[in-house]
Amino acid sequence: MTGKKAVAVILGVLILAASFFGTARLGKDQILPAFCQTEIKNGEKQMKKVALTFDDGPDPEYTQELLDGLKARDVRATFFVLGKQAKQYPKLTEQIAKEGHLIGCHGYEHVNLKSLSMEEACRQMTRTADLICGITGSRPMFMRPPYGKSHEGMEEKVQMIEVLWDIDTMDWSLRDPDRVVQETLAKVEDGSIILMHDEFQESVDGALQLIDALKKQNYQFVTVDELILE
Numbered sequence: 001m002t003g004k005k006a007v008a009v010i011l012g013v014l015i016l017a018a019s020f021f022g023t024a025r026l027g028k029d030q031i032l033p034a035f036c037q038t039e040i041k042n043g044e045k046q047m048k049k050v051a052l053t054f055d056d057g058p059d060p061e062y063t064q065e066l067l068d069g070l071k072a073r074d075v076r077a078t079f080f081v082l083g084k085q086a087k088q089y090p091k092l093t094e095q096i097a098k099e100g101h102l103i104g105c106h107g108y109e110h111v112n113l114k115s116l117s118m119e120e121a122c123r124q125m126t127r128t129a130d131l132i133c134g135i136t137g138s139r140p141m142f143m144r145p146p147y148g149k150s151h152e153g154m155e156e157k158v159q160m161i162e163v164l165w166d167i168d169t170m171d172w173s174l175r176d177p178d179r180v181v182q183e184t185l186a187k188v189e190d191g192s193i194i195l196m197h198d199e200f201q202e203s204v205d206g207a208l209q210l211i212d213a214l215k216k217q218n219y220q221f222v223t224v225d226e227l228i229l230e
């Protein structure tokens with residue numbers, strides 16, 4: 001350590017100590033420095049959390065609009081992408097990661113993994129993970145098998161955590177944003193993982209309306225790792 005650096009470290013410690021002992025003498029109604037405001041931090045923890053998840057993309061027609069809507073609302077979501085879509089639309093895939101969303105693997109093709117051998121099923125996930133890692137620079141830690149069906153023991157083999165959902169919005173079959181919002185609001189609770197798809201206009205509209213409605217109910221939007229690894 002150089003002399004200058006050592007002086008800077010000592011000064012830093014002294015300033016921290018001074019501010020700590022200084023605030024200890026403050027009255028209750030006086031304003032505390034940000035790092036002392038534990039009450040506000042606890043308040044944030046008490047907010048209800050929900051994770052929006054989007055499967056089957058990225059989609060050249062609808063993912064961009066969804067990303068813009070999420071950005072405008074300062075909301076982070078999780079995208080379980082298909083390897084073949086990510087390969088075809090690497091820029092969109094990269095944008096998803098750059099904008100702070102979490103990317104997980106949905107398989108290379110949209111296939112029921114139970115219809116494949118263990119080795120083929122694992123390959124669906126590892127091939128997708130390799131591809132995503134090549135595009136975004138980070139290897140996905142989470143997977144969601146199509147239809148929620150996978151082989152027992154797959155998680156260990158591919159070294160990914162399986163993430164299913166507790167609310168299926170049925171957006172792909174309802175194709176009706178108002179119903180998606182109403183039915184989801186009737187079921188949502190703290191810690192819910194909501195399944196949607198970024199491949200239909202009605203899904204994008206429904207997701208953005210749902211965000212606005214959930215915000216009014218004091219929900220905070222997190223990526224699935226924040227719910228699962230907490």
Ligand SMILES: [Zn+2]
Pocket residue numbers: 055056106110146147
């Ligand atoms: Zn799917």
